[in-house]
Amino acid sequence: MEKFQTLHSAAVPLPLENIDTDQIIPARFLKATTREGFGENLFRDWRFNADGTPKPDFVLNDACYAGQILLAGKNFGCGSSREHAAWALYDAGFRVVISSYFADIFRGNALNTGLLPLQLTDAELARIFTLAEKDGDTEFVVNLPEQTLHLPATGESFHFDIDAYKKECLINGYDDIDYLLSQKPAIEAYESGRAWTW
Amino acid sequence: MAKSLFDKIWDAHVVKTAPGGLDIVYIDRHLIHEVTSPQAFDELEARGLPLFRPARILATADHNVPTRNQHLPIEEPLSRSQVDKLTANCAKYGVELYGLGHARQGIVHVIGPELGLTLPGTTIVCGDSHTSTHGAFGAVAFGIGTSQVAQVMATQCLLLSRPKRMRISVDGELRPGVTAKDLILYVIAQLGTGGATGYFVEYAGSAVRALSMEGRMTVCNMSIEMGARGGLIAPDETTFAYVKGRPYAPKEAAWEQAVAYWETLYSDKDTVFEVEHHFDAAAIPPMITYGTNPGMGIALTGHIPSEVPASEAESFDKSLQYMGFQRGESLLGKEINYVFIGSCTNSRIEDLRAVAAYVQGKQKAGHVEAIIVPGSKQVEQQAIAEGLDKILAAAGFELREPGCSACLAMNEDKIPAGAYCVATSNRNFEGRQGPGSRTLLASPLVAAITAVQGRIVDITQYLN
Numbered sequence: 276m277e278k279f280q281t282l283h284s285a286a287v288p289l290p291l292e293n294i295d296t297d298q299i300i301p302a303r304f305l306k307a308t309t310r311e312g313f314g315e316n317l318f319r320d321w322r323f324n325a326d327g328t329p330k331p332d333f334v335l336n337d338a339c340y341a342g343q344i345l346l347a348g349k350n351f352g353c354g355s356s357r358e359h360a361a362w363a364l365y366d367a368g369f370r371v372v373i374s375s376y377f378a379d380i381f382r383g384n385a386l387n388t389g390l391l392p393l394q395l396t397d398a399e400l401a402r403i404f405t406l407a408e409k410d411g412d413t414e415f416v417v418n419l420p421e422q423t424l425h426l427p428a429t430g431e432s433f434h435f436d437i438d439a440y441k442k443e444c445l446i447n448g449y450d451d452i453d454y455l456l457s458q459k460p461a462i463e464a465y466e467s468g469r470a471w472t473w
Numbered sequence: 474m475a476k477s478l479f480d481k482i483w484d485a486h487v488v489k490t491a492p493g494g495l496d497i498v499y500i501d502r503h504l505i506h507e508v509t510s511p512q513a514f515d516e517l518e519a520r521g522l523p524l525f526r527p528a529r530i531l532a533t534a535d536h537n538v539p540t541r542n543q544h545l546p547i548e549e550p551l552s553r554s555q556v557d558k559l560t561a562n563c564a565k566y567g568v569e570l571y572g573l574g575h576a577r578q579g580i581v582h583v584i585g586p587e588l589g590l591t592l593p594g595t596t597i598v599c600g601d602s603h604t605s606t607h608g609a610f611g612a613v614a615f616g617i618g619t620s621q622v623a624q625v626m627a628t629q630c631l632l633l634s635r636p637k638r639m640r641i642s643v644d645g646e647l648r649p650g651v652t653a654k655d656l657i658l659y660v661i662a663q664l665g666t667g668g669a670t671g672y673f674v675e676y677a678g679s680a681v682r683a684l685s686m687e688g689r690m691t692v693c694n695m696s697i698e699m700g701a702r703g704g705l706i707a708p709d710e711t712t713f714a715y716v717k718g719r720p721y722a723p724k725e726a727a728w729e730q731a732v733a734y735w736e737t738l739y740s741d742k743d744t745v746f747e748v749e750h751h752f753d754a755a756a757i758p759p760m761i762t763y764g765t766n767p768g769m770g771i772a773l774t775g776h777i778p779s780e781v782p783a784s785e786a787e788s789f790d791k792s793l794q795y796m797g798f799q800r801g802e803s804l805l806g807k808e809i810n811y812v813f814i815g816s817c818t819n820s821r822i823e824d825l826r827a828v829a830a831y832v833q834g835k836q837k838a839g840h841v842e843a844i845i846v847p848g849s850k851q852v853e854q855q856a857i858a859e860g861l862d863k864i865l866a867a868a869g870f871e872l873r874e875p876g877c878s879a880c881l882a883m884n885e886d887k888i889p890a891g892a893y894c895v896a897t898s899n900r901n902f903e904g905r906q907g908p909g910s911r912t913l914l915a916s917p918l919v920a921a922i923t924a925v926q927g928r929i930v931d932i933t934q935y936l937n
Contacts, residue, residue, distance in 0.1 A: 292788040293666050293766050297902040302881040306537065306551035308511035308558050320904045325890070348788065350667035353700060353766070354902060355881075356602040357509065358618035379636075379670060379702050380602060380616055387620035397784075438634065440493040450620070452516075455628040458488070458497055462525075462630055465488040465499055471594070471734065 276389045278448040282370055282417040285342035286407040289334055292348035296381065299352070299360040313359050314366030339411040344371045346407055349397070352381025361388040371417050373424070375400045386441045387451065393417065393424060399433050419446060475741035477638050478707050479673050482613045482738065486596045488630060495632045501595040503529055503625045504581045505568070507559040508536045508883070509600030513622035514562040524566045526629045531590060532563050532570040535580045537883035540846050540873035543573050552884060579849020579875045582606040582817035586690065587851055589719025593708035593735040598625060603817045603899065605696040608705030609689035610712055611738050613673075615703040636702045637671055640746040642678035645754035650936050652827075653688030654819060654897065654916035656680065657695045658760035658770045660752065666768035670700030672748065675740060680754035681706060686715040687823035694818045695899050698767035707739040759932050762901050762914040763804060765792040769901070773919065774931045777802050795903050796911050797891075804913075804929045809893045812843040812924040813906070814870075816880035816898035819917050820848030822855050824897065828921040829861040831937060832868035838927025843870040844886070846878040870924070882907045895923045 304316040322333050329336040345364065351374040352360060361384040364372065371391045385392045395403065406413050406426065416425040419442060424433045443449065455462075476484070488497040505513075510532070517524065524530065537552040547553035556573065563570035571577040577584060582603055585591040591607045597614035598604060600622045607614035621631055641660055661668075674696050676689075684692065689706050696704030713732055716722045723731040758772035769792065771777065779801035781789045793800065814820070814828055825847060837843045845865060847853040853875055856862055862872050879886040880898035882905070888894045890909025897920050901912040915923070922932045 290787060291791065292785060293768075295766065295900075295902045297881075297900070297905050301904055301908070302536075302883045305508050305883065306555050308555060309515070310512050320908055325908060350670065350700065353666060354602065354697075354900060356600060356604075356616035356618055358512075358600075358620060361618070376667065376670060378667070378700055380618060380697075384618035384620065387618060438493070438495070440491070440495055440632075451632045452520075452620070452624045452627055454491070455497065455624055455630055455632060456522075458491075458630070459628065461489050461497070462499070462628060466629075471731070 276387070276448045276450055279370065279389060279391055279445045280419055282343060283414060284344050285340070285412055286344040286346045286373070286403070286415055287334055287340045287342055288346045288404055288407045290348055290404055293350045293353055294347050295354035296352060296357050296360040297354055300357065300363040305357060305359050310362050311366065313363035314368070317363040317367040341411070343369055344373060344415055344417070345369050346404055347372060347374045349375040351377050352385070353378040356380045356384070358384040358388065361385045361390050365390050373400065373403060386445065389445065389448070391417065391419065391445065393435050395424070395433055395435060475743035475745070477740040477744045477746065478611065478675055478738055479613060479638060479705060482594055482596065483635060485594070486613070491632060495634055497630050498596060498633050499630055500598050500625050501529065502531070502585070502590055502597040504585055504597065504599035504604070505530060505532045505622065506536055506581050506599070506601065507534050507555045509619050510562065510622055511555065511558050512619050513626055514566070516623040517626055522627045524568070524626050527567045529629060530568045530626070531585070532559060532568050533578055533581050533584055534559055534572050536877045536881070538573055538876040539884050540876050540878050540886055543874045549885065576850050579851065580817045580820065580877055582694065583820060583848030583852065586610065586686070587719065587849060589716055589722030592716065592722065592731070593712060594738050598631070602697045603694050605701070605703040606690050606694040606817055608693040608696065608703050609686060610716070611705055611708035611735065613703065613705065616697065636673040637748070638675070638746040639669055639672035639701070639748040639750070640675045640677055640740070641750045641752070643676070643680040643752045643754050644678040645680055646683070647680055647754045647757060650759050650918060650933050651757055652916045652918060653684050653691040655760045656754070656757055657692045658762065658767070658914060659757045661695060661699045661767050662760070662770035663752070664699045664750070664768070666698065666766040667700040668768070669696070672701050674701045674704040676704055676706050682709065685823060686711060687821045690821070691818055695767065698899060708735045759919055760915065761804060761919065761929065763796060763798055765795055765901055765903050767899065767901060767914060770914070773929065774805060775803070805931060807893065807929045809841060809895050809923055809928060811888050811892055811894035812841055812920050813879045813894055813896040813898065814844070814917055814920050815846030815848070815878050817848065817877070818899045819897035820846060820852065822852050824917040825852065825856050825861055826859070827917050828870070829864045831918060831921040832870065832925060833864045835868055835925050837869035837924045841924050841927050843924040844873055844879070845870050846873045846886070847875050849875050879906050881905060882910070888912070895920050
């Protein structure tokens with residue numbers, strides 16, 4: 276996993292709630308057996324017409340907005356457990372998704388992919404949307420060690436929470452699997468001490 | 474100290490608590506399928522790791538398999554390559570596979586319970602969000618992403634934070650024509666599509682206790698549709714009677730020991746839940762969804778809301794525009810093009826029996842295409858043994874071969890753009906059943922009556 280520490284970027288505002296994983300990456304594109312290339316079909320049916328031409332009114336096709344931060348309404352990533360949703364966002368160049376809350380499985384998948392799910396309050400999210408929508412060049416600074424989202428243009432800073440262990444993993448590029456493998460002796464001891472083995 | 478059912482099971486599976494407070498949780502059963510496992514096997518390969526406990530994994534092919542001519546090679550090249558990859562990985566790593574054509578093949582959440590792999594008190598994971606289904610047996614079961622699939626393959630464990638506790642109690646008796654599916658659609662409509670995010674839900678109350686195992690599976694299956702990490706129900710005599718004698722269930726002395734343990738699995742009297750909800754079973758109507766998330770549900774005879782909070786208006790109106798509906802409108806009389814009966818939510822023998830019992834001697838409406846996709850080979854064979862296939866065929870319903878099918882339309886079973894489909898599955902997201910498809914979620918009984926009438930009706934006027 277790539278390390279994540281700080282990011283300076285503009286944001287792409289997608290002001291819809293309950294964006295589900297079927298929108299992020301429709302099921303018909305889950306047939307690949309590798310992790311790469313899903314970005315091409317990110318938000319496929321919102322982004323493209325059936326004939327493959329871009330839909331001009333979708334924000335990812337709007338030249339006014341670009342960046343490595345996606346802004347989205349509450350309950351982002353609800354639905355399926357497909358990690359392909361996080362891979363698609365990452366593959367398309369996003370490194371941070373900001374929302375007022377994330378679906379649990381998506382949050383975990385994002386963290387395991389190196390994509391930061393950054394949770395703000397509803398009011399803070401509304402404020403960020405206002406600024407990002409007004410001027411697509413508005414710069415945001417995500418500082419993971421400090422757990423802040425900073426706006427150089429206005430001087431505003433917002434704190435965000437993240438599990439201390441997952442923060443360390445992201446900063447250092449560690450996967451859970453590395454830690455779990457280091458715990459094999461404890462896992463084997465647990466197994467031998469169990470009363471039930473079904 | 475009083476403990477919840479969930480905490481009893483979780484605590485019994487904590488290997489240790491890591492510095493920082495996350496638990497290393499041992500996983501008893503790992504179910505895998507063709508879509509979310511290939512990249513996990515590749516990760517093992519890249520790291521040169523073996524499967525830690527291959528005997529704790531069971532594989533099946535379900536998500537993108539065709540539901541016709543399963544004895545022939547899969548036509549669609551990408552689906553075929555994914556299923557072939559699963560077969561190759563299972564052979565290489567020594568994983569039991571109930572693949573296409575096997576007598577035990579089927580939707581992963583249908584075959585686990587019917588084989589007796591799903592047992593009370595166990596931890597069960599799968600790279601699929603509807604793993605919550607297995608909670609019906611008093612198991613802690615939840616969906617995981619592919620990185621976690623690899624973690625379980627390599628260590629049989631996951632590093633997890635303990636979810637918060639929520640209890641949803643439904644007491645009283647369900648009215649005629651109201652089923653487990655209506656119960657859970659009603660609950661989700663009350664709580665909203667994100668209403669249980671961060672929680673593990675226990676379902677309780679006399680109406681839940683009265684449900685069959687199939688009904689309990691339907692309820693737990695849809696826990697994820699309100700954001701819950703999972704849902705579970707305390708095991709009881711109904712559970713034990715269902716599990717007993719199944720191929721992987723404990724036998725003889727081990728069975729007696731198991732039941733003695735399972736009888737201790739309930740929430741202690743003074744357990745404190747962070748959130749409690751209470752519902753009256755008699756107040757639950759036959760339900761249907763009108764929008765593009767499962768929380769957008771109303772009584773069949775109800776109206777789409779006219780007013781929503783300002784912050785939700787944009788998403789709400791986008792959803793109605795997609796569905797071709799208006800605020801404040803009733804769905805009664807709306808013509809339907811497709812009926813899909815299937816998915817891990819409602820494809821079990823009890824669901825097929827309910828449909829067959831209703832449609833016996835009737836005909837589906839001429840303009841409706843009605844397909845029934847059994848959850849497993851065993852369900853299909855049982856249906857044939859009971860003669861349900863003939864009843865369904867006579868009524869104009871097509872009984873297919875098992876798989877996930879039009880629930881997520883990864884195979885050929887797609888609903889065309891703009892068409893309306895009453896589906897017994899679990900998600901009505903935009904494009905879920907194919908690009909542009911419009912899904913209305915409902916129970917198998919509502920689906921059967923809709924297929925016969927060809928339009929949305931007040932089913933209480935049409936019960937047999």
